[in-house]
Amino acid sequence: MLFAFIRSLGTTYIESSHTSYEINGMKNGLNSIKFNKAIDSYTKKHKISAIKVFSVPIVDGGNDTSTRMYVYGEKRKLPAGTKATKNEFMTSDIRYPLYFIGHTNSSSIEKMFKKNGIQYEKVNESWNWGILNFLETNQVFNLILLTFLILGIVLLLANLRELKKINIRSLLGMSNFEDAFRSFLSDQSYFVGVYLIGLMILALYMQLSGFTNTYHIMLYFALVLYIIAAVVMIFAAIIRARIHSQQTIVNAIKGDMRSRMSFYINMAIKIIIEVFVCVAFVSLLGTLKQDRQLKSQLSIWTKGKTYYTVNLASIQSTAEETKRLNHKAAIFFNYLENHGGMLANYQGWSSNQGNVSDLFSGHVLSVNANYLKVNHVIDPDGKQVILPKDTHTTYVLIPTNQYENRQQILKSYREYLWLNSAEKKMGVKLHIKAIEIKNGQQLFTYSTAALDLGYYEGTVNSAVVVVLSNEALGGTSQKNGDANSSWLTYLSNEAFLSPSVSTIQKGMKFARITNYIGSIINTKSYAMKQLATVQNNLRLLVMVFGIALSIVVIENIALNSVYFSNNRKKIAIQRLLGTHFLKIFRKFIFLIFVLSLVEAGIVLLITKDQTIALALFVLSNFGEFILLRIQSRRLNKKVSSIIKGE
Numbered sequence: 001m002l003f004a005f006i007r008s009l010g011t012t013y014i015e016s017s018h019t020s021y022e023i024n025g026m027k028n029g030l031n032s033i034k035f036n037k038a039i040d041s042y043t044k045k046h047k048i049s050a051i052k053v054f055s056v057p058i059v060d061g062g063n064d065t066s067t068r069m070y071v072y073g074e075k076r077k078l079p080a081g082t083k084a085t086k087n088e089f090m091t092s093d094i095r096y097p098l099y100f101i102g103h104t105n106s107s108s109i110e111k112m113f114k115k116n117g118i119q120y121e122k123v124n125e126s127w128n129w130g131i132l133n134f135l136e137t138n139q140v141f142n143l144i145l146l147t148f149l150i151l152g153i154v155l156l157l158a159n160l161r162e163l164k165k166i167n168i169r170s171l172l173g174m175s176n177f178e179d180a181f182r183s184f185l186s187d188q189s190y191f192v193g194v195y196l197i198g199l200m201i202l203a204l205y206m207q208l209s210g211f212t213n214t215y216h217i218m219l220y221f222a223l224v225l226y227i228i229a230a231v232v233m234i235f236a237a238i239i240r241a242r243i244h245s246q247q248t249i250v251n252a253i254k255g256d257m258r259s260r261m262s263f264y265i266n267m268a269i270k271i272i273i274e275v276f277v278c279v280a281f282v283s284l285l286g287t288l289k290q291d292r293q294l295k296s297q298l299s300i301w302t303k304g305k306t307y308y309t310v311n312l313a314s315i316q317s318t319a320e321e322t323k324r325l326n327h328k329a330a331i332f333f334n335y336l337e338n339h340g341g342m343l344a345n346y347q348g349w350s351s352n353q354g355n356v357s358d359l360f361s362g363h364v365l366s367v368n369a370n371y372l373k374v375n376h377v378i379d380p381d382g383k384q385v386i387l388p389k390d391t392h393t394t395y396v397l398i399p400t401n402q403y404e405n406r407q408q409i410l411k412s413y414r415e416y417l418w419l420n421s422a423e424k425k426m427g428v429k430l431h432i433k434a435i436e437i438k439n440g441q442q443l444f445t446y447s448t449a450a451l452d453l454g455y456y457e458g459t460v461n462s463a464v465v466v467v468l469s470n471e472a473l474g475g476t477s478q479k480n481g482d483a484n485s486s487w488l489t490y491l492s493n494e495a496f497l498s499p500s501v502s503t504i505q506k507g508m509k510f511a512r513i514t515n516y517i518g519s520i521i522n523t524k525s526y527a528m529k530q531l532a533t534v535q536n537n538l539r540l541l542v543m544v545f546g547i548a549l550s551i552v553v554i555e556n557i558a559l560n561s562v563y564f565s566n567n568r569k570k571i572a573i574q575r576l577l578g579t580h581f582l583k584i585f586r587k588f589i590f591l592i593f594v595l596s597l598v599e600a601g602i603v604l605l606i607t608k609d610q611t612i613a614l615a616l617f618v619l620s621n622f623g624e625f626i627l628l629r630i631q632s633r634r635l636n637k638k639v640s641s642i643i644k645g646e
Contacts, residue, residue: 001144001225002202004543005134006211006218008536010067013214014051019100019109020123026094027117031313031518035094036072038116042109043073048102051076054084054092055528067532068092074102079210091308091501091522093448096529097123127217131224142276143544144225146551148232149273153558155187155236160565166240180241187233195226273555278599278616285612288541295534297456300444301527304374307342307446307497308504313518325516326484329491330476332511336496337389339503343368343468345495346445346460349453356402356409356464359416360489365443365463377465380438387467393431394419394472397465399439406434413466418482422474425482430474437465446497448526456530497523556624560631563588568635575636585628592628596620 014020026035043050050072068084084092098120100109106122113120135141159166162183169179199222206214333343345366348355355362367375369389377385380400387395396413398406410432414420419430442459450458470476473483490496498504501520508514564571574584582589600617604610 001140001147001547002199002218002222003205004140004540004547005131005221006202006206006214007543008134008540009130009211009214009217010536013211013217014053014099014101019104019106021098021100021109021113021120022123023095023098024119024121026119029313029518030094030311030521032090032092032094032521033518034116034313035118038112038118039072039098042112043100043102046102046104046108047074048100048104049074049076051078051099051101052089052092052096053099054096054525055532056084056088056092056522056525076101079212081210087501088522091520091525093521093525093529094519095526127220130217131221140540140544143547143551146273146276146555147547148228149276150551150554150558151229151232152236153555155233156239157558157561157565159183159236159240160562176241180237183240184233184237187236188230191229191233192226195222273551278603286607288538288545291534291538291541294456295531295538298527298531298534300457300459301524302531305499307499307523308501308520309446309494309497309523310491310504310508310520311494311518312492312516322488323478323481325513326481326488327476327478328511328513328516329487330470330473330480330484332491332507332513333487333496334470334476335507335510336498336503337368337370337469339507340370340499341368341503341507342371342374342446342497343490343495344371344444344446344497345490345493346447346463347449347493348460348463349447349450349455353462356398356405357412359413359466363460363463364466365445365460366466366468366490366495368468372467375444377441377443378438380436382438385435385437389469390471391469392428392471393433395467396432396434397437397467398434399437399441399462399464401439401462402464403434403436409464410434417468417473417486419473422480422483425479426474426477428474430472446523447494448521448523451526451530458527494521553623553627556627557631560628564631564635571632571635581629581632585632589625589628592624593621596624 023035039050052070052072054068054070056066056068067082068088069078069082070084070089071078110120110122112118135144166179170176199219202218203215206212206218333341335341337343343366345360346364347361348358348363351358351362353363356364358364359366369387372385372387377397379385385397394413394417396406396410398409402409414432417432419432422428423430439462442457442461443463443465444459447458450456468486470487473486474480476484478484498507504520508517571584596617599620600613603616604613607613
């Protein structure tokens with residue numbers, strides 16, 4: 001459990017920060033330049049540090065993420081392999097955790113946030129909160145309860161095996177309390193010894209794996225678990241004091257180790273565990289399935305090249321300045337397109353798929369010719385649509401189910417793009433042409449807005465695709481102001497994409513638009529945050545499943561041990577008489593069969609899945625049969641000792 005807890009925290013957990021925040025955005029849109037400047041100025045002024053923790057893809061086009069850290073203000077040593085490169089930091093999304101370390105207070109930090117329009121949520125970094133958050137995740141709390149139930153069973157079985165020793169002590173005048181107290185001290189010494197060895201091994205693992213900021217919280221959680229274990233041991237000691245009396249002395253000395261109290265307690269715990277594990281296991285399977293689906297959806301973001309986009313800074317501009325900005329946006333896109341850049345604009349997440357008349361807010365994806373080279377679109381015959389980059393024609397790729405409405409669609413788009421105005425001002429004929437494409441095509445949008453709205457795949461289905469270029473809208477001349485306004489709209493929607501940060505920076509200088517840009521953002525950055533969360537969740541699920549599987553095995557071994565303890569003499573005599581294994585244990589095997597049938601029924605009621613219920617029924621009986629066979633063979637080797645009552 002401690003290992004799973006440490007893994008859930010990660011190497012970048014910062015336990016020394018008492019002022020931690022989750023950054024959710026900025027009042028007037030994301031502006032990483034303004035954000036970084038504000039945090040850097042504040043930390044340097046107060047001589048403190050702020051650590052940003054964010055995710056990046058390990059390999060471009062791969063599904064694995066890695067966590068990186070960047071320190072504002074006073075420099076601090078970071079775990080090996082976690083320091084972010086300048087490019088990783090400059091192109092990361094701002095919506096990540098931020099930890100302030102040093103002599104400051106939350107009111108001062110929050111005042112700075114409000115002054116700069118930074119939207120945030122305070123993160124409770126108390127150890128108790130962190131532990132509770134872990135316990136509430138993926139049935140961990142249920143598994144801890146099961147673990148301590150197993151500990152109780154093991155202690156009760158140990159006491160049952162010592163029933164002869166307990167009664168002899170009673171004959172010699174030792175009180176029940178003294179015997180229970182000695183037993184408790186013995187259990188404590190053994191448990192603490194093994195526990196300390198485990199903690200040392202865990203500490204060594206943490207040192208080698210870079211978990212350098214989690215020692216204190218690990219030890220605190222270890223102490224909490226130890227206290228709970230001690231309570232379980234006290235309970236077992238009390239039961240030990242109650243399972244023997246004057247009536248049990250003679251039988252115990254003869255080797256009769258049966259105890260009704262232990263039997264009933266073990267049966268009650270057995271029923272609880274069987275039902276508990278079934279429900280917890282099914283719940284784990286459901287959570288695992290959901291996480292896999294989410295990871296599969298998010299993995300689409302990591303395929304192919306990494307593209308970078310820009311967003312506009314929030315600047316109040318005059319009408320004349322807006323006209324100049326329209327022109328600069330057109331020049332900027334023209335530069336990016338000539339250097340391998342793409343256009344990808346989709347804003348129809350909240351609209352229905354039938355709304356294709358609204359170019360900017362409907363079920364319409366606006367792209368350029370370069371987009372079609374990277375993201376294939378096919379016609380009804382299955383052929384890839386490839387279009388020229390420099391043309392006076394705007395191409396509208398319409399799915400078959402909407403193609404009959406093409407005249408109305410073309411008329412609407414012509415108005416949205418100001419083509420009639422551009423023709424008059426520029427003196428060129430601008431065409432708009434419809435091309436039929438196959439229904440049901442999934443196209444990637446590169447839009448991080450999709451993640452906020454729950455569209456984790458970032459794709460659209462059967463959208464109308466509008467293929468644009470500067471030439472198709474009449475060129476980049478400043479007098480083509482109406483048509484150029486479309487490029488400013490796309491720039492505002494973070495629709496300009498480039499595979500190179502340096503290309504974007506050169507394009508900004510070329511278009512003289514640098515002062516208007518708020519951020520250069522890795523389009524995968526925000527998706528990496530979501531994907532990293534899912535991957536950590538999956539890793540924790542695997543560890544939790546391993547613990548659950550161990551508990552099931554231990555519980556079945558314990559159940560068999562209870563049965564053997566109460567029937568060992570009878571079983572030994574039957575083995576001496578040559579009775580077959582199945583005949584000796586037929587009643588017990590039938591009991592297991594009935595219990596597994598009940599468990600399968602419970603699973604069927606909860607999941608409505610016959611396959612899972614049947615698999616549980618078969619595996620439960622098969623596993624129990626194997627364990628029973630192994631334990632009975634060990635019992636066969638001790639037949640003579642059992643007959644003697646030893």
